[in-house]
Amino acid sequence: MSILNVKNLSHGFGDRTIFDDVSFRLLKGEHVGFIGANGEGKSTFMNIITGDLQPDEGKIEWAKNVRVGYLDQHTVLEKGQTIRDVLKSAFAFLFQMEEKMNQICDSMSDASPEELEEMMEELGTIQDLLVTHDFYIIDAKVEEVGRALGLEEIGLEKDVTELSGGQRTKVLLGKLLLEKPDILLLDEPTNYLDEQHIEWLKRYLIEYENAFILISHDIPFLNSVINIIYHVENAAINRYVGDYDKFQEVYAMKKSQMEAAFKKQQQEIEDLKDFVARNKARVSTRNMAMSRQKKLDKMEIIELDREKPKPEFHFKEARAASRYIFQTKDLVIGYDSPLSKPLNIEMERGDKIALIGANGIGKTTLLKSIIGLVPAFSGKVELGDYLEIGYFEQEKQYADNITCIKEIWNEFPSYNQYEVRSALAKCGLMTKHIESMVKVLSGGEQAKVRLCKLINRESNVLLLDEPTNHLDVDAKEELKRALKAYKGSVLLICHEPEFYKDVANKVWNCEEWTTKQI
Numbered sequence: 001m002s003i004l005n006v007k008n009l010s011h012g013f014g015d016r017t018i019f020d021d022v023s024f025r026l027l028k029g030e031h032v033g034f035i036g037a038n039g040e041g042k043s044t045f046m047n048i049i050t051g052d053l054q055p056d057e058g059k060i061e062w063a064k065n066v067r068v069g070y071l072d073q074h075t076v077l078e079k080g081q082t083i084r085d086v087l088k089s090a091f092a093f094l095f096q097m098e099e100k101m102n103q104i105c106d107s108m109s110d111a112s113p114e115e116l117e118e119m120m121e122e123l124g125t126i127q128d129l130l131v132t133h134d135f136y137i138i139d140a141k142v143e144e145v146g147r148a149l150g151l152e153e154i155g156l157e158k159d160v161t162e163l164s165g166g167q168r169t170k171v172l173l174g175k176l177l178l179e180k181p182d183i184l185l186l187d188e189p190t191n192y193l194d195e196q197h198i199e200w201l202k203r204y205l206i207e208y209e210n211a212f213i214l215i216s217h218d219i220p221f222l223n224s225v226i227n228i229i230y231h232v233e234n235a236a237i238n239r240y241v242g243d244y245d246k247f248q249e250v251y252a253m254k255k256s257q258m259e260a261a262f263k264k265q266q267q268e269i270e271d272l273k274d275f276v277a278r279n280k281a282r283v284s285t286r287n288m289a290m291s292r293q294k295k296l297d298k299m300e301i302i303e304l305d306r307e308k309p310k311p312e313f314h315f316k317e318a319r320a321a322s323r324y325i326f327q328t329k330d331l332v333i334g335y336d337s338p339l340s341k342p343l344n345i346e347m348e349r350g351d352k353i354a355l356i357g358a359n360g361i362g363k364t365t366l367l368k369s370i371i372g373l374v375p376a377f378s379g380k381v382e383l384g385d386y387l388e389i390g391y392f393e394q395e396k397q398y399a400d401n402i403t404c405i406k407e408i409w410n411e412f413p414s415y416n417q418y419e420v421r422s423a424l425a426k427c428g429l430m431t432k433h434i435e436s437m438v439k440v441l442s443g444g445e446q447a448k449v450r451l452c453k454l455i456n457r458e459s460n461v462l463l464l465d466e467p468t469n470h471l472d473v474d475a476k477e478e479l480k481r482a483l484k485a486y487k488g489s490v491l492l493i494c495h496e497p498e499f500y501k502d503v504a505n506k507v508w509n510c511e512e513w514t515t516k517q518i
Helices: 042-049 083-110 113-132 135-148 165-179 195-206 219-225 244-279 286-298 363-370 404-411 417-426 443-455 473-485 497-503
Strands: 002-013 016-027 031-035 057-062 068-071 183-187 211-215 228-233 236-241 324-332 346-348 352-356 378-383 389-392 461-465 489-493 506-509
Touching: 002 042, 016 042, 016 057, 016 211, 016 236, 031 042, 031 219, 031 244, 042 183, 042 211, 068 165, 083 113, 083 135, 083 165, 113 135, 135 165, 165 195, 195 219, 219 244, 228 244, 236 244, 244 286, 324 363, 346 489, 352 363, 352 497, 363 378, 363 461, 363 489, 389 443, 404 417, 404 443, 417 443, 443 473, 473 497, 489 497
Parallel strands: 031 211, 031 228, 068 183, 183 211, 352 489, 352 506, 389 461, 461 489
Antiparallel strands: 002 016, 002 057, 228 236, 324 346, 324 378
């Protein structure tokens, strides 16, 4: 039985075609992985099926009475709301039912016997729904999910606008799970989640009885929870049965069959054209030439999909730094209160260190404290000599009028337009992206713009805050290769063991020195 049917969907932005006459169906119990390169339109598709975006053409048909829950990375959380408020808002429809029940009770005194009977019946229905949806144990349910996602340690009364990216994702995920929707729509849920909570989410999704659609570039996570793949590429969506590994196998086979058919047809076209050219002037062979020309005219030409440019990351290296990159003396990080015990740590030239641990314990704050963006709560950091530091920040807000070209030009004013375009193209961005405003690009495309700035400036130390978030599979693999080849030092925050284990020679677990409860 189809829960969702998408028919003949077409959509674009300006002259960019995102989808061209695509169809999609979601069946009961399907666990769908929705995959594709950065900028292919995965989040746009989610916005269309949830009704947040109207398509140019096509029909979106949900089964009747289906409740949809959507984990959107860009949901706005309002100042003044606490974590508890957001989690309790999952039950908003139940509070509305309770209000309706109270209104019915208030109007019972003036009702006729017939109206009273109807009211009693409606009250019974509402009461059953409230019990089914755990209305009378809401506070206990909120605290249960808060504990499971590590929100209780942060404090359920904390203002949501003060949360880190990972904490925010956990709050939105908690609200979604409390809503108990019939369908889950998850847009990169593992971004900003630490390993412990990724494992928890993995177990939850494996046991999830209903259908879900999951956008993710985390391949081990995808493989463990999905049974259907929908692949978005070149404005089309194709369905594959099985996990990501099975998809790769079938996709590679289809691609090679298409290439073989293309080569065979091109050879046939060449032979036919050659025959026509040699024989159309002769009276004796003109009919045969015309027959072959007709065959040429009727032929359905096979076209190969244009290969997407694969990113190439080559970090420019400055002269060698001194022996010690930094040394800390009783460093305590924090803002209004300490986030760590006194730290006496050091990093030597050539070290590649991964910082791991739960969200909200101060990994980003440590990175910023080392380079002086955040003052130490107490103690000090001593930086080495001859440091040329490259810093990749987790997120950045872009002004409305900043294009990719302008963003790079502002950083490298001596570049000419060809050099700017070339630098962006090497990071895997196409002309349609390069000429766009940065703020309208996908999260992965924005990350490539930030990486473009980083790789084109000479450095001998890289401080990278979750650089793999949003990056597609090709970009992630290329970044891993580039970091392994880099001769400088690397301090990396990452929650993907498959990535950092191949790059780092040391792993620092920040949970060992945090003052926060984990």
